[in-house]
Amino acid sequence: MTECVKIKSMLSRYLDKEISQADMASVEKHLEECLVCREELAALARIRKAIAEEGRKSLPPDYLVAILRGRIADERRADERRLLRLAGIGELSRRLIPVPAAVIILSVVFLFLSSSSSISSYSLEEHLLNGGQTTTDMALRLMLGV
Amino acid sequence: MNDDNFYIEQFLSGKDEGFEELVRRYQDRVMNIVYSLVRRDMESEDIAQEVFLKVYRGLKHFRRQSRFSTWLYRIAVNTTYDFLRRRKGILGGDPLPDICADSPGPRDELLAGEKEKMVRLALSKVPFKFSSALVLKEVEGLSYMEIAETLGCGIGTVESRIFRARQLLKKEIIRLEG
Numbered sequence: 001m002t003e004c005v006k007i008k009s010m011l012s013r014y015l016d017k018e019i020s021q022a023d024m025a026s027v028e029k030h031l032e033e034c035l036v037c038r039e040e041l042a043a044l045a046r047i048r049k050a051i052a053e054e055g056r057k058s059l060p061p062d063y064l065v066a067i068l069r070g071r072i073a074d075e076r077r078a079d080e081r082r083l084l085r086l087a088g089i090g091e092l093s094r095r096l097i098p099v100p101a102a103v104i105i106l107s108v109v110f111l112f113l114s115s116s117s118s119i120s121s122y123s124l125e126e127h128l129l130n131g132g133q134t135t136t137d138m139a140l141r142l143m144l145g146v
Numbered sequence: 147m148n149d150d151n152f153y154i155e156q157f158l159s160g161k162d163e164g165f166e167e168l169v170r171r172y173q174d175r176v177m178n179i180v181y182s183l184v185r186r187d188m189e190s191e192d193i194a195q196e197v198f199l200k201v202y203r204g205l206k207h208f209r210r211q212s213r214f215s216t217w218l219y220r221i222a223v224n225t226t227y228d229f230l231r232r233r234k235g236i237l238g239g240d241p242l243p244d245i246c247a248d249s250p251g252p253r254d255e256l257l258a259g260e261k262e263k264m265v266r267l268a269l270s271k272v273p274f275k276f277s278s279a280l281v282l283k284e285v286e287g288l289s290y291m292e293i294a295e296t297l298g299c300g301i302g303t304v305e306s307r308i309f310r311a312r313q314l315l316k317k318e319i320i321r322l323e324g
Contacts, residue, residue: 012309016283018290047315050265051284057177057190064173064191065166068198072162075199 003030007037015044150214157205165205169198172215175286176222182281183226183274185266193229197222212295219286219296223278230274268318276311279304 007030013019014027031038150171156164176197181190200221208217269277282293293304 009309012312013305016290016308018305043316044312046261047265047312047319048284050261051182051269051281054182054263054266056285057181057187058174059177059191061170064194064198065169067195068166068169068202069162071195071199072202 004034004037007031007034008040011037011041011044015041015048151210154205154208154210154214165202168201168214172218173198175215176218178285179219179222179281180226182269182285183223183277184229185270189229193225194222196229197225200225216292216295219282219288220298223282223296227274227278264319264322265315268315268322271318272311272314276307276314279307280311280315283308 007027010019010023010027014024019027031041150168153164153167153171157168158164173194176194177190180193180197181187184190184193197218201218204221208214269280272280279293279297282288282296283290288296290301290304290308293308294301297304
């Protein structure tokens with residue numbers, strides 16, 4: 001009985017021919033003498049046959065190829081549409097580039113003008129402090145801060 | 147006849163004919179594996195399409211450290227597993243429904259005395275990790291080494307999964323017959 005337990009644990013590998021020569025010899029020797037283990041092996045072989053026969057599916061040669069051609073073509077078209085959309089966004093971005101550029105240029109000009117006017121007013125104050133003559137134009141510019 | 151690498155090179159050089167030849171070569175083998183695990187014609191075909199689309203998209207990344215067939219079978223098993231997992235999510239409960247929606251009930255099948263259908267029914271009760279190893283063995287006739295490469299596990303694991311699958315199948319068939 002203990003021998004049967006040991007042999008049954010090897011029957012699966014024996015059926016698959018994934019067993020060492022020594023184990024194969026001991027399984028075969030046991031099978032000659034043991035009806036229970038022979039029946040166990042026959043049951044495993046029947047299962048094998050049933051699964052193999054049940055699993056057989058045959059498709060016409062170009063059946064899947066034809067379907068796949070269509071699906072791959074669909075995928076390519078979808079990819080192209082995606083790329084075109086991305087290209088459209090890129091084009092829009094390119095068209096909008098002058099707007100921030102103009103804002104930056106205007107900002108620089110504004111900063112330049114405002115700094116040059118403060119230098120000018122500082123120069124007038126310095127001019128007065130140094131005892132220079134005051135003209136009406138100078139007084140107005142000082143009052144208006146321009 | 148050219149080997150798989152010839153057609154892979156052809157595809158990588160921009161010719162879809164290489165891919166199409168690989169599909170012709172392997173469509174039945176992929177269908178056999180998928181159908182044995184899913185057991186529905188239409189769904190098996192859909193899964194087979196997904197398998198080959200994955201091959202089409204991924205062939206340029208295939209590093210050829212294993213044979214093309216091993217890589218393909220791995221994709222087939224994983225895609226089938228994902229499908230069954232989604233189906234479980236949709237249907238709930240058993241990851242592999244007992245029977246096809248359009249086939250007779252279990253008792254009718256037994257009365258019809260169709261051994262293959264009973265095995266199919268019993269196989270649906272075996273967890274995927276065991277049944278996938280058994281199907282690769284019984285349907286495709288792969289060696290334990292090839293199954294180990296396909297499933298990404300050791301030979302000892304393959305051996306025990308196949309053994310376990312057969313034990314569970316036998317038990318289930320006895321239960322169905324009883």
